[in-house]
Amino acid sequence: MLKRTVGVLAAFGLALMMLFGAQSASAATKTVTISGKAFVFNYMDTPIPGATIKVREFPKLSAVTDDQGDYELTVPNDANVTPYIEPGGPMDLPRYNKDGSDKGTLTNTHWNTIDLQTFHTRGQNIENANFQTPRDAEYIGLKALLAIPSEPGIGRPDQCVIVTTSSARNVRGVDYLTYWNNTPHGVPGATSIEYPGIDGPTYFNDDVLPDPNQTSSSIDGGIIWPVVPTGTYRIVTSAPDAQFASFLATCKPGRVINANPPWGAYQLTAGEKPLGASNVAANVVSAKVTRKGKKKRTATVVLKSGENIDVAATIAGGGMTGLRTLALKPGTKRLTFPIAARNKARKVTIKVKLTDASGVSFTTVRKVSVPKIIKKKSKSGKRK
Numbered sequence: 199m200l201k202r203t204v205g206v207l208a209a210f211g212l213a214l215m216m217l218f219g220a221q222s223a224s225a226a227t228k229t230v231t232i233s234g235k236a237f238v239f240n241y242m243d244t245p246i247p248g249a250t251i252k253v254r255e256f257p258k259l260s261a262v263t264d265d266q267g268d269y270e271l272t273v274p275n276d277a278n279v280t281p282y283i284e285p286g287g288p289m290d291l292p293r294y295n296k297d298g299s300d301k302g303t304l305t306n307t308h309w310n311t312i313d314l315q316t317f318h319t320r321g322q323n324i325e326n327a328n329f330q331t332p333r334d335a336e337y338i339g340l341k342a343l344l345a346i347p348s349e350p351g352i353g354r355p356d357q358c359v360i361v362t363t364s365s366a367r368n369v370r371g372v373d374y375l376t377y378w379n380n381t382p383h384g385v386p387g388a389t390s391i392e393y394p395g396i397d398g399p400t401y402f403n404d405d406v407l408p409d410p411n412q413t414s415s416s417i418d419g420g421i422i423w424p425v426v427p428t429g430t431y432r433i434v435t436s437a438p439d440a441q442f443a444s445f446l447a448t449c450k451p452g453r454v455i456n457a458n459p460p461w462g463a464y465q466l467t468a469g470e471k472p473l474g475a476s477n478v479a480a481n482v483v484s485a486k487v488t489r490k491g492k493k494k495r496t497a498t499v500v501l502k503s504g505e506n507i508d509v510a511a512t513i514a515g516g517g518m519t520g521l522r523t524l525a526l527k528p529g530t531k532r533l534t535f536p537i538a539a540r541n542k543a544r545k546v547t548i549k550v551k552l553t554d555a556s557g558v559s560f561t562t563v564r565k566v567s568v569p570k571i572i573k574k575k576s577k578s579g580k581r582k
Contacts, residue, residue, distance in 0.1 A: 230319045233270040234327040235374060236263050236283055239336055242378050243293045244304045246286070246331060254280040254313070254448070265292075275319050278479045278504040280448050282313040283329045296375060310337045310352060315445040315457035316430070316504055318481070320474035320560075326370075326377075330458050344400070344408055344424040354452035358426040360399075363419040364388035364435055364442060365459035367467055377460070384419020385465055388437040392423070393506065393555035396431065399423045421463070430479075430505045430528055432555040435463035443472035444556035446479050446505050477558040479504035480526065485548045485564040487537060492572035497535040499548060503528055508553040515568070516543025526552075539571050 236246040245267025252260045253271070255278055261271040273279045287308035293301035309331040317324055332340070334352050341348050347356040364385045369377045377383075390399055401412040402420030414437075415421060421435075426449045435442040442463045447455045457463070466472065480503035487497045497513055507526040512519065513535045520535045537546070545565050553559035 227275050227321055229272050230275050230321065230323050231270050231272050232279065232281060232317070232324040232327050233268070234325070234329065236267045236269065236329040236331055238291065238304060238307065238309065239330045239332040241293070241304060242381065243295065243301055244291050244307075245294075246283075246291060246309060246329075248289075249286050249309070249329075249331075250284040251329070252282055252284060254282060273319060275321060276481050278316055278318055280313055280316045281327060281329075282311060283309070283331055285309060285311050296378065304333075308334050308352070310334070311354075311454070313448075313453050313455045315455065315461060315476075316448045316479055317461075317475040318477070318479045318504075322474060324475050326460050328458060330456055340408075344422070346424045355425075355454065357451055358428065358447075358449035359454045360423040360426055360431065360433065360447045360449065360457070361455065362390070362421050362433060362435075362445065362457040362462035363459050364390075364415040364421065364437070364440075364463045365419055365465060367465045370460035370464055382417050382419070383459060384415055384417050385437060385440050385442075386415055386417050386419075388415040388419070388421075388435050388440065388442065388463070389413075390421050390433050390435040390463065393432045393434065394429070396423065396426055419459075432505055433457070433463065434556045441466040441468075441470075443476045444554070444558070445476055446554075448504065472558060474560075477556065478507065478552050478554045478560045480507045480552045480554075482550050482562045482564070483530070485550075485566050487546065487566050487568045489569040489571070492574075493539040495537040495539075495541075495569060495571070497537060497546060497548060497566065499533040499535075499550060501526060501531045501533065501550070501552075503531075503552075506555060509533075510551040510553075512549045513546050514549075515546030516541040518543075518546075537568060541568070543568055 236249045238244040247265045249263045251269045261269045263269045288306045290303040290305045291307045295301050312331050366383045366385050368380045369383045399421045400408045401415050402418045403409040403412050404416045406418045428450050431447045434444045445457045445462050483500040483502050485499045489495045503526050509524050509526045511522045522533050548564045551561045
């Protein structure tokens with residue numbers, strides 16, 4: 199819930215990435231951009247100018263929203279990125295009608311920190327990563343309504359809060375005005391589960407209130423987990439007659455994560471694949487073969503992940519094959535494959551398939567040079 203916004207599908211290129219992995223895109227560019235709008239929760243007519251947007255994983259990166267609340271931030275490619283908005287105000291914020299004309303001001307407004315979902319950049323710019331940012335009144339009210347343990351007043355939650363919306367397809371790939379016109383934009387009847395499992399969510403009813411008696415999403419689409427321990431959670435949403443993208447929430451004490459539309463749990467049309475940045479918050483950092491001494495050669499693959507990932511890594515070349523499978527936890531992991539001295543291959547092919555809890559996978563293929571062994575010299579001085 200904490201409302202909605204807009205995303206775009208780079209159709210053919212993205213479909214290829216989803217089928218065959220993102221290495222071609224990753225190799226093509228070192229950076230991508232994340233852009234969107236910051237506006238006041240429940241006030242789509244009120245952008246937030248002068249707000250600072252940062253990234254949890256790269257604290258030196260930042261951008262400031264313009265007079266319409268829009269921002270653009272350059273971030274590393276093939277990396278996990280969790281954008282957040284810093285608190286600000288109080289100040290009088292300008293309001294606008296849908297035709298852009300002046301509507302007055304939202305006076306004495308202080309806004310609170312909100313995190314977005316964790317994206318994994320895959321050679322495509324991330325658009326409409328918007329911040330629906332609550333004022334103090336809504337922020338304090340929601341904490342009280344859900345009995346969220348927290349510091350007093352506008353203090354942060356003791357643990358973490360996750361919010362999303364089962365959002366309709368018609369608010370993705372459109373401009374902000376269309377997104378606004380299509381509000382409310384929830385898909386009713388959706389339910390969400392978490393990997394790893396935690397206490398299940400509360401769904402918002404048609405009156406835009408969290409309702410413990412609501413067993414699935416309403417036309418509002420809001421879904422909230424009010425008390426979440428530290429960890430990373432892939433949220434998977436489904437409905438009897440609709441499919442949705444999953445998303446990753448990276449929880450730490452004090453964070454309120456709003457995976458709002460058009461990201462988070464966005465609806466997919468029949469046969470449509472999720473946008474690449476939504477899934478598999480993991481990558482192959484490096485793959486190489488090294489020699490120790492004269493004959494001992496080892497292929498080493500370094501993996502980095504922000505969530506639980508199933509890994510299937512294979513190596514082939516010079517008549518050898520090898521397979522490693524494991525359940526990768528968040529962090530960095532090294533996989534090794536010994537290469538026999540008799541193997542004369544100049545290169546080996548290393549293939550790594552990474553699959554998240556929703557079942558979406560990406561495969562990375564690397565062709566890696568193999569150093570020669572150093573042979574012993576014969577009595578004549580020639581190497582055997």
